Amino acid sequence: MDQKNKNSKKPVYSKFSQQELPAWKPILTPGWVIASYITIGALFIPIGLLAWTASDSVVEIVDRYDEACVPDDFSKNPQSYIQNPDIKKTCTRSIKVPKKLVAPIFVYYQLENFYQNHRRFVKSKSDKQLRDVKAENDTKFCLPVAYDYDNKPIVPCGLIAWSLFNDTYKISTRGKDISIEKKGIAWKSDAKAKFGSNVYPKNFQKDGLIGGATLDESIPLSEQEDLMVWMRTAALPTFRKLYGKINTDIEAHDTIKVEIQNNYNTYKFGGRKKLVLSTTTWIGGKNDFVGMAYISVGGICLFMAINFILLYVFRPRRLGDPSYLSWNRHPIT
């Protein structure tokens, strides 16, 4: 009886509590090492090649126009040009097409040195207001672009919307206009859930400083795709944003004419503006880097594999060779 009592405290046996759970105890054997290097190599080089070819098939045309579109007499002071509403901002660029652009062709504007990811900028919007017509007054984070002079709420409020990009492009080739499709450039979820179909712009760009584009007050926000694209703040200071899509092919060696309304002020902070025409493949736009990275990693791994094979051939270490044990290496006296 007494013995029983004593043993009642005995720890209960379980494989877990006795730390005896069956376990996989992998050992890094030469075989494993070489196999893993070869596997990585064998996996990465094909992927790299695939990505490389995909990227290679993309045709991308980039045209920087911010400097070129400033008339020569203003080149010293481009700000006075861009800020003067009396000067016509139209500017025509002709671009040679090196390779055939197959539809769909994506038209982007690329801004550089523009910090859409600045904390002050990122925060300066009201998701609620954009979504819900009743939340018109929810402009807490929108300061200083929250109310107009009559103290009425601005819809959409905040710095992001206020600074909406307002350059426009008209493209033509061989004298024929190419239509740029502006529908379907925003994320579907934005149009569906984040921008209300019954929310209309109000008091936007009405008074005070004009930041950028104005919005048609008769069109609900859920259809203002330029705004939606702009309001998806970019992660980096160099970024592209979809301007539209071209649904016709453009032949190689054609010259395309672009009529640009150069309205957006990047001159004040030394930003750059570029027009980008690009096709896409399964990896997206032009992206040589990823293919190269894959190929080089694969190459390094194969190289390592060869090295290790050679090392194991010429300087093998028997697995579990006791002469590597510390007490055999430095005999203790």
Add this chain to the structure above:
Amino acid sequence: MPTQQSPNNHQQTNNKKRLKWSNLYTFSCFKPPKNNHLSDFGQPGFTRVVFCNDSSKHKTKPYKYCKNDVTTTKYNVITFLPKSLFEQFRRVANLYFLLVAALSATSLAPFSALSLIAPLVFVVGVSILKEGVEDWHRFLQDLEVNSRKVRVHVGDGKFVDRSWKTLRVGDVVKVNKNEYFPSDLLLLSSSYEDGVCYVETMNLDGETNLKIKRCLECTLRFDDEAKFDVFKAVVRCEDPNSSLYTFVGNLEFGENIANEVSFPLSTSQFLLRDSKLQNTDYVYGVVVFTGGDTKVVRNSMKSPSKRSRVERKMDHVIYVLFFMLLLISLIASIGSVVYTDQWWYLQLMDDTDASFDPGNPLVSGFLQFLRALILYGYLIPISLYVSIEVVKFLQAMLINNDQHLFDETSGKKVEARTSNLNEELGQVEMILSDKTGTLTCNQMEFRKCSIEGISYGGDVNEIVRAASQRMNIDIESYRFNLDGEDSTPRDSVEMVEITSDQVLESKNSVLDGEHDTKSLRDSGIKGFNFRDRRLMNKMWIHGSNVWDMMMFFRVMALCHTGIPVENEEQPGSNKLKYEAESPEEVTFLIAAQEFGFQFCRRTQSSMFVKEIDPSASEVEREYKLLNLLEFSSSRKRMSVIVRDESGQIFLFCKGADNIIFDRLGDGGRTYQHATTMHLANYAEDGLRTMVFAYKKIKDSEYEEWSSSFSKAKAVIGPERDELLENVSENIEKDLVLLGAVAVDDKLQDGVAECIDKLAQAGLKIWLLTGDKKETAVNIGFASSLLRHDMHLFHLSLSRDVESKNQLKAMKDDILNQIEASRQVIINEKTKDDPFALVVDGKALEIALRNDIQDNFLQLAVTCASVICCRVSPKQKALITRLVKKYTGKMTLAIGDGANDVGMIQEADIGIGISGMEGMQAVMASDFSIPQFRFLERLLIVHGHWCYKRISKMILYFVYKNIVFGLTLFYYEMYSRFSGDVLYDGWYMVMFNLFLTSLPVISLGVLEQDVSSDICLQFPALYQQGQKGIFFSWKRIIGWMGNGILTSLVISILNVYVLSPSAFRKGGQVVDIAHLGLTTYTTIVWTVNCQIALIITHFTWIQHIFIWGSIFSWYIFLLFYGALPPEYSKREYKLLIEAVGPAPMYWIVVLLVVVISLLPYFIYMVIQRSFYPMDDHVIQEMKYGRKVVVDDEMWLREEKSSRKPTQIGFSARVDAKILYLKDQLHRKKMFIIKSITNSPIRRSISTNPLENRD
């Protein structure tokens, strides 16, 4: 004595200061808590006055002394919260978290305040709760002690029960049998006529044997309650101090003031608090020291809070990280100010946001700095502290539940009482062990005796047996070699010789041994482990010299101070039990009873023994006790003079061998040679020996001596002892040697093996005991801490120096001894003979003084074993601390009694033995184990594991948080240090909470480099912990570097691959949310795959946690994205709509994971392939090749992995084997010589042996 006071004190304060610094928290920013007088060693003053039986005089100053209630709690109801909070925020880490939490509650916070406050509250709350519970237990214990009852004299001879705490100095109390003394008392009288009482001091020095205390003759008559009505006296004595073995004072007492006489008081009238009255019905005493003044309380120390070394080092890692944090925060704040530009689209001039005000760069810079501190706070993760707490708790649970750490006999298991120190168990280099109750069971056994030069009780020496067994195995392997090709004829010759000589003998002895132990278990008499047919069952009467035999047994039965008690366990049997001053005496009495000489009664003047006559009949004989010459440490012998029934006078004497041999008469040396040999054998076995002799005394001689003895006895004064000794010397001569006995201070189960294994693992073991030197040395031999071929240094004060009591002289004496020993070591360095040091308490007290301690410790550290005897609890603690400080090594103290509490608290790890009754040691300990032997598994298996687990875990944690934290910083560079966060707030919370926490916990709880049996087979693996290689700065920096590299790879690759061109076929480009999600995904993948590379032991739990963590990230994303956009914001449908369908996303993840792990993988492969560590090779041996465990190589490596040691059982066996082989070799040479010299040899010229020499 008081003249020495001042310089001592000065030194002490100095000492105290120095020692205090060693106690500092490395991570504290405030002063450490006040240390109490830890090194209070000097001689006390002499100012205390006690008015006996007049405690009312002690109500006012200057005689108002402290109360008798004792508190050991740290807090009370009011101080608990502030004090414990203060304790918590003494850690800079916690303070930092508090600051961050406070900041996060402001608008500066980049993410929700709750995610910072909640873990802080958790960490601090758990710690405070733990403190609170511990303190509550202490409070309950105090309450129980303080409210114990004792009978106190209240005047007019009346005694009433009062609680201990109300007791005041001067009170007269009555303590009954088996009660504890409520305070330090002066013994006035006892239930015995001669005023003696028996006291057990288990709680003070761990000894369970009874000590005799004796009152002054003048107070003898106050032995009844009523008589205290008139009792008045004054005690003048030393001031409160911590020395347990001294008490100096005077009692001024007289019938009236006129004839008041001053009597000197000594320790034998002094009853210490917490010791227990035994075998005495009651005593009366007067309270001298109360409460905090009592010696036992002065010996106790406040328990310090311990932190493990790994954790303290982690603090330094945190400093580095903190520095990193400050640096990048500074960069960020300066950057944000510098780059705050005239971007029109931000409308900066317009507005009130102070953190981006270009007009006020200082303010905005500062605000950005604060913000950065919070944002990059991931570098110093509070979750690390939470995870460590959780992991350690789980580790402790696994230790508690290990079936191998369960003691079936006591039904107790190993318990981790604090989980703070698990990993310390894996780094111990030095063990300081108590003796009684820790190594030994505190149970003496009669083992062997040598009578008339014949040894009884078996000859099997464990060492010899093991040595021959081992040689047998060697021979087997020789034979094995013989079958193979590589053996030479020479081997075979050697083999044959060994077999012919040794094997038979060893086999026989092995069989004998087994037979012996088996039959011994059957005998089952406590304290009697002896079996020899020649002596048992009255067989001795058939011996040749029965007269000497009988005298031998009579010495055993008569020469003692014991008393027989009823055998309560077996009421029917006629066997008696005995109580005596020392446990040896008890075993002698029991043995005598077994041999047929039962000591059955004692009166004031006579002793009665039931004897077996040579005719085999039983007779009861009366021996008149004439004199009893007591044992003392200087005399080392004890004698009784008795007159038997026939009127003959005998002196029976027992004592240490050299003392007795010096006093033998010419006719008494018949057996001296044989006995000496036997004594040497016994001693080598670690048995405690004692020599018996007797003498017949003529009546006239006795008369003459008796009168001089009485005269000497009547002398009052300091010379009395010396006189008595001289007189005793006169009669204790011309003795006749009878023989010797050997008793075994029984070691606990498995102690020898455990010490052996621990020594092989590279641990040093010191023995600190309150016991006598002889006992301690004996146990040293028994537990193989000492060997006979060791060079033993004894450090003790020489007698005349001691008597002078001059500090200077004592110091010189000790210094000289240390210097002499050091010379010996230098001279004999070339020899392999190990050294050992034996120090006694008084020498230690001197040796540990400030100016000598370095010399002493230097000597002590060079010795293979150190044994300190007669050390007080405080000295134990002091040694522990000095060793810890001087060597810088991790120390572990193990003990079972209240006397070990100090050292248990002082050591890096304190272990209490829970098998015994006393709980103080366990209460103070960090781990409690039921038996010493569990230490092996606790350290070598659990310690090793825990150390590796915690180290790996912390390193990984640092890595993963650097990876995460720095990606935030790099992103800042792209956003002009505006303080924008790449990730969603919930990602940030999820990272340490769900996505990476469980794998790291599984690493910390379940990782095993090798399984437990291999840990035990290769104690060398333990040295990895001692060297601290898993948490070295090399590794820490390496992991930090790996983290920085990985974070760079992750950030740069994500940015370069994903922008600026479209990442989907639909032409869409990435925005913040996409980049954040992709980067975050690659982090989750990378850190979880990284941990899979670290882990070497995958159970299903690890698999589920690691792969489940990655999986749960996607689950989380799906769930989060499916929430309506009010809640999910920019993450709305992010995975299913935007990122998931893009092949680019998956391509990036694969690329980043492989590239970020590649450097580590290459490092790992190179290390494992070309510079493997011990655990790697052993893993390969065990799992990589298809070998069986008893594979030859395995066994060989197992053997050679042991650290060569000079202590431990196997070391002794090795030495013995060497010796035997040497003998064999000599024998062989002798034979060869005789052959070569023989005429036959000369005639055969072509002898193969010729080539050999």
